[in-house]
Amino acid sequence: MVTSMLRKSLSYIPMGEKTIIIKFEDILSPKVNKCVRSLSQIITERNIEGIERLIPAFNSLAVCYNPIIIKFNKLVEQLKELEDSINDERDIKGNKIFIPVVFGGDYGPDLEEVAERTNLSSRDVVGIIQSKPYLVYMVGFIAGFPYCGDLDERLILPRRSNPRIKIPKGSIAIANEQIGLYTISSPGGWHIVGWSPMETFNPHHEPPSIINAGDNVQLVQINSEEADSWNEQRQREWDLKWNSQR
Amino acid sequence: MERTKTKRVGSEMEFAKIEKAGVLTTVQDLGRHSYQVFGVSACGGMDTLALRLANILVGNNEGDAVLEATIIGPHITFLREGVIAITGGSFSVYLNGKPVPMWKSLLVTEGDELTFDSCKYGCRAYIAFAGGIDVPMVMGSRSTFIRGNYGGFEGRALKKGDLIQIGHSRFDYRRVSGRKFKSGDVPDYKTARPVRIVLGPHNNKFTNEAIQTLVSNHYNVSNNSDRMGYRLEGKPLQHVNKADIISEFITPGVIQVPANGQPIVHMSDAGTSGGYTVVGVIISVDLPYMAQKKPGDQIEFEVIGVEEAQKLLSKQEQLLSELQLANLAMPSR
Incomplete structure (x- = not known):
């Protein structure tokens, strides 16, 4: 069961007249994030008329609804009744996804700077990054960017003071306690440490993203020759070897 | 809002x-809101009301794909007969050089030319074609997302x-030709x-x-404003503590x-987290x-x-469904 402290910290705040933000404890924690996903699943199962979609974030859940079907107060009342069922022990199956990454050089132009600023060798930085799987707290930004954590505290750096205008699709980047993958080329202020040839987001696929909130991502180092010659065949072999349980 | 999901039967026709x-x-259509859960921008028309009304005028489903023009409208030649309607901000619109009204459906024939002149107020016009623009659906919508290079006409x-x-x-x-609103x-x-x-x-x-x-103050729409968002300039707003939060879901209008x-006002192409x-x-x-405001305009x-916002929305939707009824009353072909 969920601790009473956590339940007390739940608040229901309107974000305009079509969305309610259910805010959990104001901390970044896998436990809180699990409670968010637990509540999301409970609300889905309850099938409340008027709710259009649920969008989990780090420590909050957005409930998008049609106010012509159900009004704010009425919906909050119904949502509050579900609080007691939140369970951070509940088995919410996330996938484990292995992502091939080539680190440093042109693929990860900020790797050396990260090493310098953290007083580690580039090799150590790479070792630390791939030493454990990361929880996908949420997906967002503009096209399925997975916000993953928690990064080893030795690697924590603030965002770059001067964001890049274009970060290539596939870039693996870190900022604060998070690590993420740029799913489309876009501007960004994170430190780029590597690049993955694996396509995790394709707007023409259904669903578009293979990485979802609640999944775990494990980065696996490959060399630049492997990365440059990556193709569908290699991806199939990779998935067979690493991602076959998906 | 209901989005048109069904693929239309019959061959597509080059119309313009x-x-x-x-x-x-x-x-643009009404966007891909149902894909926000995948961290995908909603996109869709900026002025969804004008977009929906344009579609209603030409007998379409209100969420069909239309053209969204900005500040300076396009010059279009029609390749065959059909019906169009233009809504949105106040533009001077001409068919073969003669002024034609907005907010009214117009019959056009092969060779007709549609041109736009200056925009008096507002900044976006919507051009609907009876039948709707036929481009492939991407993640449930025909809306263009230029940053992602997908949707609409080749993602551009x-x-x-x-x-x-x-x-x-x-x-x-x-x-439906000649139809107009009160x-x-x-x-x-x-x-x-x-x-x-x-x-x-x-x-x-x-x-x-x-x-x-x-x-109690005016805010100016800065030049740094586009379909993603409007950066406003005015008297700064003080935070109690700090401006940063743990990222949450955001939606257009935030x-x-x-x-x-x-x-910063987030608009149609806004990201899903902030x-x-x-x-x-x-x-x-x-x-x-x-959505009709442009750089240099003021906002209060x-x-x-x-509760009041929800009442206003119900009232608007009631009016729109009444306007839609005129379409349903027509015999289908």
Whole structure:
């Protein structure tokens, strides 16, 4: 069961007249994030008329609804009744996804700077990054960017003071306690440490993203020759070897 | 809102050719909101009210794909007979050089040329074609997302020489030709009025003076404004503590305030997550009015309660369904 402290910290705040933000404890924690996903699943199962979609974030859940079907107060009342069922022990199956990454050089132009600023060798930085799987707290930004954590505290750096205008699709980047993958080329202020040839987001696929909130991502180092010659065949072999349980 | 999911039967038809594209002309419908859960921008028309009304005028489903033109409209040649309607901000529109009204469906024939002149107020026009623009659905929508290079016409803004294909119209298009709305049903973009907002989710992270400042001052729409968002300039809003939060879901209409105290209004192409405090959200019925603002325009805000915002939305949707009924009353072909 969920601790009473956590339940007390739940608040229901309107974000305009079509969305309610259910805010959990104001901390970044896998436990809180699990409670968010637990509540999301409970609300889905309850099938409340008027709710259009649920969008989990780090420590909050957005409930998008049609106010012509159900009004704010009425919906909050119904949502509050579900609080007691939140369970951070509940088995919410996330996938484990292995992502091939080539680190440093042109693929990860900020790797050396990260090493310098953290007083580690580039090799150590790479070792630390791939030493454990990361929880996908949420997906967002503009096209399925997975916000993953928690990064080893030795690697924590603030965002770059001067964001890049274009970060290539596939870039693996870190900022604060998070690590993420740029799913489309876009501007960004994170430190780029590597690049993955694996396509995790394709707007023409259904669903578009293979990485979802609640999944775990494990980065696996490959060399630049492997990365440059990556193709569908290699991806199939990779998935067979690493991602076959998906 | 209901989005058209069904693929139309029959072959697509080349209906119009772009001679000049204008500043930014894109294919838009009501967006891909149901994909926000995948972290995907909603996109869709900025002024959804004008978009829906344009579709209703030509007998389409209100969520069919149309052209959204910005500040300078396109020059279009029609390749065969059909019906079109233009809505949105106040543009001077011409068919073969002769002025034609907005907010009225027009019969066009092969060789006709549609041109736009200056925009008097507002900045976006919607051009609907009976039958709807036929481009492939991407993640449940025909809306263009230029940053992602997907959706709409090859994931980009239209350019000279592009051929627009349309689907079959639900009704005999000649029957909808000449249809117009009562003047009271046409949105008023000209009369200056405050943009209404619902406070929150993080209004308690601002000082009381900041909320007072927000509702008692003008804010200017800066040049740094586009379909993703409007950066406003005016008296800065003070945070109690800090401007950063753990990232949360955001949606079009959200007014974020970073540490410099200058509000950013998120619009159709906004991302789905944000890490700055949100002082309030523009109510749905006022977002179309906001969408017609352009750099240099001024904005005033007024706070209302969530219940009132919901009543206003119900009222608007009631009116729209009445206008839609005129379509349903027509015999389908």
